[in-house]
Amino acid sequence: MAKQEHNIIPRARNSVRKWMKEQSLPYKELISYYTCAMMEVETRFRVLDEDFSIKYDRNPIETIKTRIKSFDSIMDKLSRNSYPLTVESIENNLNDVAGVRVICSFQSDVYQLAEAFLSQDGVQLLVRKDYISNPKPSGYRSLHLVVAVPIFLHDHKKLMKVEVQFRTLAMDWWASVEHTIRYKKDVELSEQAAKELFECAEMSDALDRRMEYINSLARKK
């Protein structure tokens, strides 16, 4: 495919959406590469979970969730940041088209899994944001990594970006409920509601720490 065919100079946003969604083979190809990279990362975590379960007699991962960002969310994010609405621009400018969420029992599992994953061959760390050590003003906690991983196609290898979010069950529960509350309303959250949500995040963090402590007591026996 010639390079200029990837570039679109839209007159109207709707025509771009139609072009990308229905006509664009490069778009479909790119999404399939992200899907492969997401599967690659998911498998690496399933292997780690299996290995930890043999060594420590316990599975550190509760759940793994995966998602590919929807076409509409991709378009919204490109537009919001004034990036070109092209297939190349998606690959160059967005880090979170492929997302893997690893939900763990304990905060220590989060860091242990992240370090084990990052030390693997082929995993290249691009961005690390530790919202567990430094929670967001909303109270949001999670460890975010953007990595590049290789996918092996029939005639070449390609590096694809994947965003991995690590959370405990409590962090994930808070983020899911907060998301529901925040996005149910079209208007900004009231100061009172935001304050209450922040306090709930602190409470769930306290619960996480207490569970970790109880686990250490139980393992001493």
Ligand code: 0O2
């Ligand atoms: P989705 O559907 O979960 O992907 P940006 O990615 O451009 O928004 P930045 O700074 O690169 O900005 O990303 P950031 O803030 O490090 O991580 C963004 C993602 O983290 C969000 O993705 C959420 O998944 C999650 N997140 C960040 N802050 C909050 C928060 O206060 N509450 C909740 N519930 N989730 C949060 P998306 O794109 O919003 O959605």
